[in-house]
Amino acid sequence: MRRFVSWNVNGLRAVEKKGFVEIIAGLNADLVALQEIKALPEQLPESVKNIPGYTAYWFSAQKKGYAGVATYSKEQPLSVIYGIDHKDHDYEGRVLTLEFGDFFFVNAYFPNSQHGLLRMNYKLQFNRDLLAFANTLAAKKSVVICGDFNVAHKEIDLTNPKQNEKNPGYAPEERAWMDQFLGAGFVDTFRMFNQEPGQYTWWSYRFNARARNIGWRIDYFCVDQKSKNRVAEAAILNDIMGSDHCPILLGFR
Template sequence: MKFVSWNVNGLRACVKKGFLDFFQQVDADVFCLQETKLQKGQISLELPGYEQYWNDAERKGYSGTAIFTKHSPLSVTYGIGDHFPENEGRVITLEFETYYVVTMYTPNAKRDLSRLPYRLQWEKAAREYLTLLATQKPVVFCGDLNVAHQPIDVRNDRANVGNSGFTDEERAEFGKLLEAGFVDTFRHFYPDDEDAFTWWSYMANVRARNIGWRIDYFLISRALMPYLVDASIHSSVLGSDHCPIELCLDLQPNESSRPF
């Protein structure tokens, strides 16, 4: 099974910059999007062989997520539970026979950190949601989580301490998710890679010089570790200020014989 996640920072714009070429080339079983920035009817994608699931924000041109899948899910849910309602289209969950797939676009704390309190409330609710799912079956969790967990995940870490996406509070919340039983798949394979980033500012030459942040992730429940094949970053793929990331697992979506 091949999973791909990409913050496209506006799907309509990304389509004009080669999105469909990459989509067809990578041939993922499940392709997750964040920051689609559109509402129903604003785009029509012909994706033969894929079912499409969308969660649009009420606010036009803002946030939004989508999942395109070759395999029919048992169920589809939106958001992170009735106890934490939100209207920004940030989460989609697909349930398969032996695991869940969750895509998430985590709220940004904003440059002035004015949204940090809401962000921390979100983190708690999201962790409770994910850990509850994981009590039922393992979880494949991906998306733009808007945090660089460790100094290695930011090119200029010392200069960015305390900035949005690299505050002590946000990094600690990510750590709590790992403590709750999730594994950062890329760091599992590449614990010392100092040049692995998924987001770059649009400032001149920043991406060419690889001055970036790693804020897009595939996390999995520890129960899925025996089936983990690879995790990679498609840093050469353009079309957004983020690049796609990929996860490969040796399992099938509706294979009921798995021991977990």
């Protein structure tokens, strides 16, 4: 069984100072997907760029200190796809895909719709284009999509749903797209195993939110429908600190 981890690190240079390399070594994952790295590879220390046993692939945003994704892999991929071949999105460094013999591994950092929902139209366009890209891949072989989707799908996925109904990450348009995404044949793997409330992956730095578990589940591992039987486990690793998000885990046969 392969072991996959996804983690929005909210700044790779910041989390490096909080034991990042040791955390990754301890997780012993076959693939590690990072979002919001906020760095170019040349800005990172060698210890982060060359973690023993892994090859790192980088897709940074053109804007410095913003967005960006990276994937560490123990296995050599057949190919690496940078972006989704879309000029409106790819300069923000949001999607990095590694192809292996029997699956694609898509590391995605979805846009935040922002305060006042100012980027909602852009986010929804990104979501549509990402789904079209994923469907193209799924026609060929299994697809694993992971990352920070920047949306809590259902009331169970955040502490205060009523107060957040018009806020970024829980606006009706964002939740409706998540319905469409799952309706198109993708599976939220965590909910295959866990139907309990209070399971979150992101907590505000304010109001002591993490200690009080006032959070949101906005990070996901999803697979295409035909690959559902390949999912062995899915979990939230909420004991791992270093970011305002915690890592999530997928076991994939």
